[in-house]
Every structure is written in C-alpha cells, then in structure tokens.
Amino acid sequence: MTSGPASRQRGDRRTAALARAVADGLLGPHSPVVGLLDVDGVLAAVEALDEAFAGPAPVQHTFAAKACGLVPVLRLLADAGMGCEVASPGELEQALAAGFPYDRLVFDSPAKTVGELEFALAHGIAINLDNFQELARVDRLLAGREAAGPIGIRVNPQVGAGTIGAMSTATATSKFGVALRDPGAEDAVTEAFERRPWLNRLHAHVGSQGCPLPLVAEGIRAAYELAERINDRLGHARITGIDIGGGLPVNFTDEEDRPTYAAYVAALRAAVPGLFDGRYTLVTEFGRSLLAKSGTIGTVVEYTKSAGGRRIAVTHAGAQVATRTVFMPGSWPLRAEVFDAAGRPKQGPAQVVDIAGPCCFAGDLTATGVRLPAIEPGDVVALHDTGAYYFSSHFSYNSLPRPAVYGYRTDADGRVRFAPVREAQSVREVVEESGLAQAESLVELRRT
Template sequence: MAHVQERRRGALSSAIAAGVLGNSDESATAMFMDLDVLHGTIAALKRAPFPPGTLHTFAIKANPVGRVLELMRDAGLGAEVASLGELRQALACGFHPDRVVFDSPVKTREELRFALRAGVRLNLDNLQEVQRVAELLSAEPELLDSTTGGYSTAGPRLIGLRVNPQVGEGRIAALSTAGKVSKFGTPLLEHRRELLAAFADHPWINALHLHVGSQGVPLELTVEGVARVADLAAEVETAAAAASAAYGNGGGRRRIMALDIGGGLPVQYGDDDLGWLLGSANATAAAGSALAPPTETVVSIFERYASMLRQRLPYLFAGCDGSSGNEIAAAAATTNDTNLNRTPPTTNALTMAPQLVTEFGRCLVAKSVFAAGRVEYSKLCGGRRVVVSGLGGDLLLRAVYLPDTWPVRVELYDNAGHTKVCGTAASATDKGEVADDVAEADKSESSEPGSLLPTDVVGPLCFQGDRLAEAMLLPPAHPGDWIVVPDVGAYCLSMYSRYNSRCSPSVWGFWRRRQYATRQEETAAEVMPAVAAAVAPAAVTATPTEEGYSLPAVWAASSSSSRGEGGGGVEEASGQDYDFVLLRRGETVEEVLAFWNLV
C-alpha cells in the first residue's frame, strides 16, 4: 500500500477521472473517507487488550453521517450520543438500544422519558437529574422494564451517574472536562458523600461515567481520572456489601455493573504518520516518549491506553489472563508499585469486574478523511498570492476561527490531481523568514510562472478571517486546481456552519481497488498489512484475524431509508486505482433555504 499522502493523491486523481469531483459546481468541494484506514483503525481498537466484554462505542458527535455509523455498527461498535437528534440517528442506523449510551448535560424530562422507553443506556449528568429520573420512575415504573421499546436485555437497565474526577485540564481548556470547574458531571472532591448517598437511595443507578477530555489531554491524566472514579466504585461496592450483610441477605449482583470511562484519545494532526494510531511491528518507538512501550515496537494508542489502565487498575481486568479478582487484589495490596496499590472492594464481587465502556470519536475517524476544494480564483495582492477555493470556515470552522489551536495542513494539486506541493500552513516564524521574499513577489504571475511565493489560501465566506493558510510558500495556483486538507474526519462536517447559507459537501468512501477485488471474501490479513505499510517502509508482520470489509447489504435498497427521503440505494464510481461509494450526498440550495424558512 502506498504512503498515506500518495493514497490521497491517487484517490483525488481517481475521483477527478471518475467524474466524482469537479464535473459540476455541486462537486466543486467534497470529502473523501479512506475506508482502508477506517477499517484498520477499528481493527487496532479491537486488538487492544481491554477486558473481554468491553463495549466500544463511537461518539456520534465526531461524524454523524448515517452510512459511516452503519459501518461502525457492522464493525461491532456501539454508539455514544449527546442529544435527542443523535439518539434518534443511532437508533435509525440500526444500533441495538443496549449498545447506545445517552450522555448530555441538558436532558429534558421528555428526552429522559424517550431514552428510558427506547431502552438505551443512560448516564445522568448531575444529582438534580437523578431526582428528575426518580420522579419519572415513580410515576412510570414500567420505564425500568428491560423489554421496554420492543427490545429485551440480558440484565437490568443500565443507568449511570457522571462524575467529574477533577484531575485537572489538558492543553486545550475548551476540550478538558475534568477541571476543578466543569459543566459536566458531579464534582467528586466536593460531593463524594452525596454521590455515595445517591447509590444508596436509588437502586436503579448501577453504573458510573466519566470523561476527562480529548485533544490536548495526556493519557496519564485520563488514566488518573479513571482511577479516581474506580475508587468511588469500590466505595459503592463496599457500602452495598455492608448494607447487605446488615440486612442478612448475603449480598447479590455487584452494585456497579458498568464503568464508562469516556473517550478522549488525542490525535496526531501534524503529519501522515499512522504508527501511533495503528501500531507497527517494525517501527521504532519515539525516543524519550513517556508513553512509549518498553520494546522497540510501536503499538497503537489504543493498546497503550489499555495497558496503562491495566497497570494502574489491575482489578478492573480480573480474569483477563485466568487470574481471579482476589489474586489481582492481593498483588495490588502487596506490591511496592503505587500505580497498582489502589483500594479494591473487599467483597467477592471483585471477581466480576464491571463492564468497561469507551466512547472514542476523534481518534477513530479524524485521520481517514480529506477534503478537496476546487480553486476558483488566484490573484496577487500586496506581494502575496491569494488563492480562493470552496474550502473554508463553514466546513473547517475550528481551523479558521482558532488557527493557533487547530492549524491544518494545506496541499495543492493541479486540475488532474497531480501534486504541486504538499506542506503545512506557515507558522509565525515561517512568515518572518519569507518577509524578504514578499518584496520580490509583487509582480505579474506570468513573469515567474513557476516561482514559490508567499500565498494565502482562503475560503468562500464573507469575512477576512476565512483563511486556511497565511504566507505559505506555494507555486502558482490556477482556476481548476485543487486545495486539499487532510485529517478532517472528525468535528468538521458535524460542526458545519450555516454562515452565508452555503451547501454542505458530499462525502465519498474510497478504497484501493486491488485490495477489494473480492470484497466479501478478503480477510483483514490481506488488508491490514497494507494499511500499516503506510506508516513506514518496513514490512509489517501483524496478521489480524478480523473479517474483511464489505459494504452493508442495506445500502443496496433502492427506496428511501428510515433516515429520510433519498437515503436508499448505492452510488458507486471507479477511477484509475480506486473505487468510490457515496456515503452522503451534498446539500442542495433548496434544502439550505428550507432550513431558514421553517414556519
């Protein structure tokens, strides 16, 4: 498999040749999801040594496209949702209610009732919400019925309580949810007694939930947050065991059935390296990295995270290697390693560790998608070139409004998809270095047709700050060329701005044709080494056993789907070395106008 950037170039030129991109104004901007990379990322997650039975959910907020969700569902993932709209999208896309987790800091009574009736897992944000649910259940006790909504579950309805472990913030405060002050969860350090009382007063609360943050949050901080809430879970178990003994009933099932540890794995946006994400058996671990494993092998971030959790909280992994919970507890009690010396519950319930639940979003999809926008105009202005395309602050909202926090890489291709230059947006230092060049740049395009000049790459929105790159050294760009931005699979389309009433773009999935000549029969053993080969030139020896990728059969339906009109059927295309499938069509102007004219 070619290097990631070469795959991107190949997919772009194939899309142009196939007429998927650039043959009309409607296809002047589009997004492309590399299904090989997506499948490889999910496989890396599944290989990570989390406890058996762990429920991995996909955070829909990262990328709510229906067909992307169906791919996640078919890969065995659940869904994490944070609004009624996301909840209904998950159910419409076929996720079993027991594999849907509903988190939100502002669930109304009707939304809570809907969730309870639907049979999904529910995480309550705060103690007032606990009281609200208690009132609902008092009035409608049937809402706890495990067969509510037409689905039956093997155990009791899972209702958790979100806790803010208050471990501190990461590099990006806006994405850090476990600081001293947070809009999410009940603060652990201030309300530990009230949290324990909530479990004592409401037997239907049987899970705990936390989320430390995402981009900019180190794994060590996330693991510390999990450890603090795991300690609370141990206290709940001990209190429940003591209460059972006092009443002479001998105890029963464990009190905490699930521990939802949230998501929050950071993404490496600065380059095309996928070693940190997929793992590579032949790459060398980064020297001096605090997270690097003790061998020469680079492991995936999922494996690193699971290993760190197991080192810090071994009793949550009881039975993973044949050891009992009590054996692990004894080891934790006698070891001199403070990372293992947590206080486990003192009852035999330890031998049945709670189910772990994860809520990964960004790290599953960010690296698999690039966006392409056709260059419409190029001009010289004040000693710089200014290149205008359809990619800007509507789709790449964070990159435009917070460029220092969310810089993007910008690449330039010609009208056939051949590379002109690939690089990164100029930093403040870069801008100083090119200052001398600007004085020489104020001349006609024709005088130096191939010269590198400071270039602003700007978008279509009606404000000056709609800029993806400033003073980036680029060769001339012409109408019909292509601006490409990698790593836009997460929190781009889902944050699309309605400013200027522009149409959101289509989303295409693609794969390299030779790898999927027999899609139904091919195994991941053939696919994954090729995906991992994008990490480094060295051969990869890993041989995963997961089933190969295939398009969901439901896509072949010729009529509208349950998600709405126009959701059925499969539109596919082929060009050069890559095949394409439409995951989401772009909006029409009429649909945008309908948004503003709802009366």
C-alpha cells in the first residue's frame, strides 16, 4: 500500500529522531535500548479523534491510562483537552499528577475497593459500576446522599469475540459488566435505574485489538437501545450519558492509520444513528490508537549469528519491552527496520533474519523471518508502532532495567528536539527494588 502524506511525514520524523538519538548518545553502547515518542503524531491523533466526533452530541474523550501510564504523556494529553480513564489506584494517582481535573476522570475497574469508591464519590469522579454487588456497595456509601459525579452501570452486550480472545470483552462469559443476555439481567439493570435517581449512565466496551468495527458497533447499539428502553419506561431521560469505551484497532502491518476514527464514527452512525443526535453525552476511552503509531523502540544489535541456516540478530529489546509480541507474535506483529551505527537507514540486498531480545528463553523474539538488509553488530534495530503498551508497560524478566523514554518534535528542516519522559532505570535501582533494604530479613528469621 502506498503511504499517504501524513504517514510519510511521520516516518520521516521518526528517521530523523533515530539518527539524532544516536548522535546525542541517547541510543548507543551505554544506552542500548530507548523508547521514542513523536509528540506531533500524538497531537495529530487527538485532533483526528475530535474531528471525527464533531457534531451535536457533547463528547468527552478520555485516554485509557493503561495504554501509557507515563505522567508526561498523560500531561500532554490533558493539555490537549483529553480526559483520562483509569482502572487502578496507581493509574488514578498518575492521572492526578498529570493535572487531569476530577471531572475529566472516569474510573473503571472490576475490583474497586471501598476506599477507592469513597474517594471517587467524594471528588465527583465518574464511575462505571461493574456488577450488582458493587452497586449495593455504592448504595451503602451514599446512604441517601446525592452523587457528586456521574455514575453508570457497565453492561456486557455479549455480541461475541474478535480475533484475539484476550482482547474481547463482550463474550458470553467475559468477566466485565452485567451480561445482558443472561436471564433476567436486562430487567435487573432497568430496576436498578428505577430505584436509584443517581444512576445516569450506561457503559459498554466490546474490546480492542482484533475487534472489527461492525462488532464494536453492534455492542454499542445494544447499550444505546437499552438506554432508550429504560428512559421510555421511566418517562424521562434518566440516562443522560453513554460511555462507548474505546478499542479502535491499530494497523501493525504498514505505516497507514487504518481504520481511522472517521471510519469508526461512520460505522456507528450507520448502526446507531440516534447516538449522535445530542440527547446523550458520549464518553470515549481510546488508548492504543492514540499512541501506537507514534512510538518507536530503538535498540543496539550486540551480536549476529546463525542457527540452522537462519540469521539471528541479538538486541537489547525483547520481552521486557515487547511482552505481547514475544508471547503472542501472531496477534501482535511488529515492523522492524535496521539502521547503521550512525543511525542511517541501511540499504542493500535483503536477508531473512530473526530479531532476538536479551531475555533468557528461546521465544524472546520481536520479529521472526523478516527480510532486512544485512545486520551487523553495532547496528540499530527500530521496532515501530510501539507507543502504547510497549516501553511504558515494562516486564521485569531477568531483572532488566526499564529504558529511558524521550518525546521528540521535528521541524520542517529536520531538526529534532528531545524532551525526557522517563529516565533509564539503573541496575542499582533494580537491586533496591528487589528488596535490598531487607537483605538480612530471612536469615534473621532463620536464626530466631
């Protein structure tokens, strides 16, 4: 497929940033793996999202913090007008540290504690309740008081799975939400709204990567139709907002943004036209699609070898930064590109090669059987489309330290400016994190 102007510009910015990272020593022998994030690419994605949803319906776009829980990245998104969806106390504190106001937060989790619910209720944070036990818990916490912020019930429309089961949240037995097709479930949800004036939202999220747009639209239509039935039964607009989740898939096969937010909204308008007429406030929770295409992992090639006739390039980026790709390569393939030791794209005849990481198990491969120009020790391998869930969600296998992360902007003349997002973790910090301060505790326990 031929790349469009925007994707070509993104590729040019990335190439310039990798060369500059090598020149500045951000990537090299002493820092053999780094995460790079294209700030302009992220902002362009936010703009595309806003444009796609423009219309009479009020919309609050929230970023799913799980996709990249790095405070400077969250701060950038807050400054761009986004809200933030959080699913743990850690994500909540990261979002607050990044400057999101309480009224732009949405708290989703199937395991909220009493303390977490109390905090959200006290500060007017929007909450999506996962089940009827949680609903009863909020009854007790409110004790007849008005809720300070929106409260909704998450429903599972049970419309089925996409191509990745682990990413599909609207299956018949999903752990999330109230399963609408189970006997009596819809009546129970309706009764919950009848009895509680403070309930005013429905939430449905069909899944993310691997879920096609028609499946997503079918799930959102089920939530919308339920909201219509409940409001009709109550005789007024009790449900004023519908949280439609996120889940736009990302194209990992080439540079193009596919599907687009415009295509997503077109699918929704065709399946659920009333969703956009302005009667409901819409909430979205996109994550991966906002950041993935703007992220790159750069890593130095330490050694090259062959085994069974297959060339292998051993790098410093493996399962610790590309966990999903290593363990589910068929579902999470990454594009790889090779640069020379000066950070220039390599040319020459393609060879078939496996790109291996540093982790001590055979499956630690970020790309298998890819065709690239000949790779040599000291070269740089770039793993593209890694801005979400990769360098931000570290897997501490083999006690490998977390890499540094930098954001960058590139001007029209190709000049690159970097801003630190996260410092590289030192080996000393790895040791301290592993219990150094308690080094003698078990020996002392043995002796007493």
